[in-house]
Amino acid sequence: MVKNKMAKRNNKIDDTNTKKGLPKINPKKIMTLVIVFSTIGAIIAIASIVFLPNQQNGFSELSLLTYNAAEETYVANNYPNQISLSDNITMFFMVKNFENKITYYQLQIKVTKISQNISLEHPLSLSNSNLLYSNETYEKILAPATINEKEEEGEQIGDYIWSPVNTTLFMNNTLAVILGGDDSLKIVFELWKYNSLIEDFQYSGIFTFLELSFN
Amino acid sequence: MRNKLVNHVLVCSITLLLFISFTNYGTFAQSEEEAEQIIQQASDKLKTVLSMLEEIRDINTEVRVIISQTDNSLQLINEAKQLFRDAQYDVSIQKANQALTQLEDIEEEIAKINESTIKESWLIYSIIGVVSAFATFGFVFLFIKKIHPWYKRKQIEEYGNLEIIYDRKHGEK
Numbered sequence: 001m002v003k004n005k006m007a008k009r010n011n012k013i014d015d016t017n018t019k020k021g022l023p024k025i026n027p028k029k030i031m032t033l034v035i036v037f038s039t040i041g042a043i044i045a046i047a048s049i050v051f052l053p054n055q056q057n058g059f060s061e062l063s064l065l066t067y068n069a070a071e072e073t074y075v076a077n078n079y080p081n082q083i084s085l086s087d088n089i090t091m092f093f094m095v096k097n098f099e100n101k102i103t104y105y106q107l108q109i110k111v112t113k114i115s116q117n118i119s120l121e122h123p124l125s126l127s128n129s130n131l132l133y134s135n136e137t138y139e140k141i142l143a144p145a146t147i148n149e150k151e152e153e154g155e156q157i158g159d160y161i162w163s164p165v166n167t168t169l170f171m172n173n174t175l176a177v178i179l180g181g182d183d184s185l186k187i188v189f190e191l192w193k194y195n196s197l198i199e200d201f202q203y204s205g206i207f208t209f210l211e212l213s214f215n
Numbered sequence: 216m217r218n219k220l221v222n223h224v225l226v227c228s229i230t231l232l233l234f235i236s237f238t239n240y241g242t243f244a245q246s247e248e249e250a251e252q253i254i255q256q257a258s259d260k261l262k263t264v265l266s267m268l269e270e271i272r273d274i275n276t277e278v279r280v281i282i283s284q285t286d287n288s289l290q291l292i293n294e295a296k297q298l299f300r301d302a303q304y305d306v307s308i309q310k311a312n313q314a315l316t317q318l319e320d321i322e323e324e325i326a327k328i329n330e331s332t333i334k335e336s337w338l339i340y341s342i343i344g345v346v347s348a349f350a351t352f353g354f355v356f357l358f359i360k361k362i363h364p365w366y367k368r369k370q371i372e373e374y375g376n377l378e379i380i381y382d383r384k385h386g387e388k
Contacts, residue, residue, distance in 0.1 A: 028365065102282055141282060
């Protein structure tokens with residue numbers, strides 16, 4: 001009975017407040033709420049910085065370039081279209097580290113049949129391709145790009161860039177065996193990254209290639 | 216007599232030649248083994264340094280210089296490996312040793328950086344701890360001094376408005 005009375009009275013008070021306009025705001029209550037929420041927010045923020053790992057969803061960039069002697073620049077065009085046993089090709093590759101962490105790269109250059117498919121998940125196996133150079137020939141440790149460096153375009157020098165590297169593409173009878181008499185081939189540039197957990201290189205899924213006729 | 220002397224000289228020369236070639240082969244084999252060992256040591260050290268570098272969160276100018284030096288050591292190791300394949304063991308040893316020394320210096324530098332980072336972390340955590348303690352005391356103070364009395368006052372106000380009506384039993388006046 002007492003409870004019922006109290007509930008009725010409270011309802012009456014609420015009704016009068018709503019009728020008069022907005023309910024009376026208590027600054028002390030609001031201040032307390034603000035302090036409580038800001039403290040909870042600060043604790044969550046600090047904990048996330050301390051305990052959560054850095055988000056490292058970056059990427060790497062691999063480009064294949066040729067040298068334009070007239071303009072003294074490296075350009076992504078004028079690619080050669082044939083190779084022979086007697087004529088070598090000079091090409092340049094460039095790698096940029098946008099991975100948000102220090103990365104140890106290895107570039108593998110492989111010769112394969114033109115009909116060979118290239119996968120993003122698996123590297124070319126050595127049963128259907130030949131390595132042009134030994135594994136250690138092209139290796140580099142790069143610092144990650146800074147925020148400013150990420151916004152720059154067309155840069156070719158910096159400690160996050162594996163500056164255009166001169167590489168000679170060649171063919172010999174040993175390499176030609178893999179082609180099985182075909183008159184065209186594919187030279188694939190695969191980018192590998194070192195994984196400290198397994199202490200070995202892993203295929204990054206990043207590649208580029210040249211299709212050439214062979215005579 | 217003369218024939219005997221010639222034979223003797225011939226035998227001595229052959230023995231000497233054999234001795235020299237065996238000694239050379241021994242030294243060559245020893246160099247090969249040594250080169251292999253030092254290259255392996257340098258490669259292992261490179262792995263250690265890489266793991267240490269990956270743990271650094273703040274990649275500032277100083278760390279970038281260290282990364283460049285590590286890359287330089289990597290190139291030296293790869294040169295040593297190439298020289299080893301070409302059977303130039305002495306030069307290979309030299310290159311691998313150079314890389315190893317460089318990597319040991321880098322390891323020390325990274326250890327120093329990590330040490331200073333740990334000190335900085337301690338400072339930051341201490342500040343956070345002290346601030347949190349003050350905040351806690353502040354809340355307790357606020358609760359005891361302001362919120363609790365306000366709640367009590369409000370309670371009294373609410374209960375003060377209550378009207379107690381006793382139910383009368385049947386037959387009572």
